[in-house]
Amino acid sequence: MSAVPGPLAGIRIADFSWIGAGSFTTKLFADFGADVIKVETSLHMDTLRSTPPFKDGVRGAERSGYFADRNSSKRGIRLNIKHPRGLDIARRLIACSDIAVNNFRPGVMERLGLGYAAACAIRPDIVYLAMSMQGSEGPHAGYVGFGLTIGALSGIHYASGVADRPPAGTNTNYPDHVPNPTHAAFAVLAALNYRRRTGLGQYIDLAQTEPTVALQGPAMIDFAVNGHIAARCGNDHPVWVPHGVFACAGDDRWIAIAVQDDAQWQALATCLALDGQRCAQWSIAEMRRAHRGEIANWLAAVTLERDAFHLMQQLQRAGVPAGVVQDARDLIEHDPQLAHRGHWQYLTHPEMGPTLYNNVPFQLSRTPGRLSRPAPLLGQHTEQVCTELLGLSVQEVAELAALGVFE
Template sequence: MKKLLSNVRVIDFSWIGAGSYTTKILADLGADVIKIESSQRLDTLRVTKPFKDGKPGVNRSGYFADRNSSKRSVTLNLKTVRGLELAKRLIVDAHLVTNNFTPGVMEKLGLGYDTLKALAPRLIFAAMSMQGAAGPAKNDLGYGLTIAALTGLQHMTGLPDRQPAGTGTNYPDHIPNPGHGAFAILAALRHQRRTGQGQFIDLAQMESTLAMVGPSLMNFLVNDSIDGRRGNAHPGRAPSGVYPCAGKDRWITIEISDDAQWQTLTHVLGMQDYPEWNDVEDRLNQREAIDAALSAVTSSYDMMQLATTLQNAGVAAGPVYDARDVMIDPQLKQRGHWVTMNHPEMGPSTYNSAPYRFSGAQSEPTSPAPLLGQHTDEVCHDLLGLDDTEIAVLYADGVLS
């Protein structure tokens, strides 16, 4: 089946999370994403756990692998004159250049947008810094955790009367920023194809993440109310939480949205002895008592069986999966979500597919994450027109490193 972005070439300077995930989306859709790396300064994810078989190595990180499927890797020393020249030669024939550095870093490398635009006017230059290219905080350093804190997401995550727990880098790095970044790039590619004109895309990762806290911001703007931490409780629904099941660390989520669902839940669980909870307002006022009663009943049930029974009865319920459960989930298996590819060093490895399917095109990854510099010779031959002798000299002089 055809790949929807098979005619697009990306020179990718992104590293770590959000930028690499953005270009993974493009690569899995068929774009030729050439990841520019250096053995002198590794992408942090290359040395981030988990490692295959627990053995560290620049080509053994599962985290890196999942964020870099379907890409090619070229090692270039951009601090050398010839290394910079080779990078520019690659860029001239590309559709898109990406990075998620702090503003000014690409300029210091000699690869700022103004420089590249003069070489290739049709080029799209996508920058994904934390705070954007302008403003008083543009040079601030941060990661997903920092962005979650700045947007208020961390403030709302955790249990009442406890410190903000946060969600690590999960949301900023893996949801809004790659999604918004890929969308902006696709729009610019369409514009480029129709007009021949390039674009400078200035994405502020903090602003993308604000999409995750829209209701809370509206609650403040309209009601002058600041949402705090409430764990799993929903402000208008009860019960709404996580309840223990039989076995070690096995749980189920249950959320009741109306009185009819409550009646169904009590019928399935044999809890009809609580008529005082039949009205939603009464349930909201007695959350803790309901949670305790529910926990006493659910703790004797198998997590998976109870979730299936409640779903069949029309109650929103779901087992709390761990990684083992996710990997064997029958729904994901039926949709072909997991793809196994043979990594040159790690062997058969499992990768995520995209969450969407096309009726007439392929969307799953086509190749495992690249070894560091795996495609340097190939790209030098095929795209730069260098012969073996010239490439050998560049290696010897530390240009291809």
């Protein structure tokens, strides 16, 4: 691992967030050198700690691979903020932090005494990120939701599925993994840059539905311009034909193929030895769109006899967009590009032992960032943070623990 400090070294985050989007946002900062201190309580643990997959299939608060991957490089403290002395500890943590993050519904942090106004009173230049589902104001501001809810509200689920069946959804919470963590991180970096120039902090009000709606750009524009509501089309495409996922030889092996123009069609037809008459009949895009079902049936019959990886390489060499539909084993054990970039990293977790993590998702040439530690155990760094950062003695920590402050 590189010993070069990350580009965010010297930045500290008081991380009150939990579950997906908030944890992923602060993970990005932690992996690039920020001191992220995750605040938890055993009275109401982060839901990800009880979310599979679990190491060796054994459930436990310290055994969730999902939690581990979203919380690498962080320190963790256990703190009962509802206890007056616990609230005091939280305030002291904010006082020595550059950023405070939460993804609760509006009003929760205010009722706890840790809203933006309270944080500003403690540290006037604080950058305060609030990631509620629909923002701090408006008719739906008080609603609580998760990635699945946001996916439905933002139209992703409406667009997912095939034309003659109800919406299928996505089977993963895209809002937690893609739009919201990245938009939130950008907003925080922008606010930090503003503070560097002016000395002023600010409140960031991120409504998680809004970055997710941005994923629906073409559908939104189609309605705004044409009054047309885009229909579900499965793996099909309104213009490119053929376009879909086709079964290959072997157990549950598939390939994705997309033909964008006539030249790619000719290359596909040549590679797969389509007879000359049908090749000529479908050589023009308009004719392919008119016969999309027939073309899909022909292609599915051909690919079923082919090895997915060999066919992908053959088609790519011919200039046809094609890719194997990879599963988890393919990605971890066989993907040469991910291996070359060192995407998969093993860190030794105190309970789970050597555990697989996603490495940082982009590489900086001078300050590359790294996974500095595995996800914290619940409250693992409580004493360290309280004594080394907040100035408490070991005896004071023990006394507070006896009072239930660190539950």
